[in-house]
Each structure stands twice: as structure tokens, then as C-alpha cells.
Amino acid sequence: MKVESLKIDKLVTERLLLVPFTIPICNNVLHGDYSDLEKLSFKKGKNWPDNDVLETLPRIINNLSKVPSPTGFESWMIVKRDTLEIIGDLGFKGFNYEDRNIDIGYGIIKEERRKGYAEEAVKEIIRWAFSNDFIKEITASCLGENINSANLLAKFNFTQVKAENDMLYWSLRNKTFEDKV
Template identity: 45%
Template sequence: MPSLEIVTSRLCLLPFTQEICQQVLAGEYTALEHTGITPAPGWPDEETLDTLPKILKNLAKVPAPTGFESWMVLKKENMTLIGDASFKGVPNPNGEVDLGYGIIAAEQQKGYGLEVAQALTN
């Protein structure tokens, strides 16, 4: 697994890697499977597939994930991938940062987005 990890009561957040992004865009999930991650039915959705090239571009700018790139959102109980979250840059001088997230339709309205946002801002 990648070295950065954020764990909440229900979720595990892991940074995307270039390998994972490239494979998912190609319809391949070997890198995920090797880390014990199972994509939930419905993942990746269209929004995620549109976002992955941007994630790859941002990852190419750094030698390793810094924590301010994009994260996979997994249900901790079974390491099922249900969404993603991203910082839109690093904090400004006031410590403010823009954050976006997406959770697959079947897992929405369960408080996961709020849990992700709180974990990443902490």
C-alpha cells in the first residue's frame, strides 16, 4: 500500500498513484487488487474517469504523493473503493484550501463526504 494513509471510523483514504490511474484508465485493476482494494460496482464513474487524467498530470509534478493530491476513498471494513477526493492545490497563506470529492451513487447520503472532508482537513 502507499505510505500515506488516513483512517477514520469507517473509511480509509489512500493516495492515488500514477500506476493506479494509468491502469484504471485502461480498464485494468491489477494494481488495486495487489493492494487488497476492490472497486465497488459503479466505480469508476464517469466523473472519476474524467478526473483521472488531471490526477495523473498533478502526480507527474511531484516525485511522490505529498498528501495534497488526490485520494481514493475506501470503506475500511472491506477495502471497497467507493470514491475519490482531491485538494485543489496547497493551502493559501491563510491556511485555506479547496477540496472536492465524489462518492458513487450507491454510497451517497451516508455521511461519507463529510467524513472525507473532515479527515483531509484535519
């Protein structure tokens, strides 16, 4: 089974745009070049990219290098619709063909936390992911001390499957997929 290239250029919610990262955008941001983002009319959010984003970009590049073009199962920028500021990222670490699952991660810059943006973005990316009927499960992990992430995952009906070395591991099964089997 081959995952096809993404057929859309963004996902839209009430307050957000979710736009896939590309290798050129990642490389340029790592080198302090935001011209690709400016061409898209995007602005850097206050203190974006933060250290978490800069640490994540090489992994995003690695995931994107495994596919001819973004499939949607890599990472997306979180952009505020009203100001076009980039305030975070979310996405997946690629598609696991054997288990037919994807592992989600997300982050919002400190200045924009506790405003519901992570919830809005995660809800939309889950909806999009499960619209692809070959996804059986979305997994996630967070530090045990990260109560906000744990609460968000629980809100979306993720089930905690184990706790190990200060980490919590979660699973969300695609009911549509299970109904087809």
C-alpha cells in the first residue's frame, strides 16, 4: 500500500489554517530565512520558531525526505487565520504501514497557549486523518507531568495504554476502520 501525495494545500478551521511543511520551508527556517513563508503571506508569531520547533525541524525534514511530496502524515504549521501568524505545529511522524497507524504530536508557542488553539488544531487533524479509511489508529505520547496534553488527549477519547519512564502513551482507534473489518 502506498500513501498518496496530499491533494489539498491546507486545512481550515474556525480560527486556524493548517499548512503542510515542505523541506525547503524547514531548511530555510533552520537558517533564519523566512522568505518562503512571506511568499505565502505568513508572519512569524511572537517568538516563533521557538527552541521546540527548531529541534523538531530536522525530524520533519527526515520524515519528508521519505516521500516524494507531503502526504499529510508528516507535519503541519498552525497559522492564525486573522493575522496569518504561525503559532505552532502539529502532525504525524509518518505512516506506519505495518500497524496502519500514525503518531501525533503538537506544540503551540508559549504566548498562544491556553486559548484553545491546540484543541482546535488537533480536532481537525484527527478528523482529516480518520477521513483516510486506511488509518486504523492514532497514537500519542506526552510527559506524565504535562497535564494539559494528557487532558487534551483524554478529551478526544484517547485511551492511555501505558506509563513508562515519566511518559504516558495513548491510543485512539478509528471506529470507522474497525466497522469495515
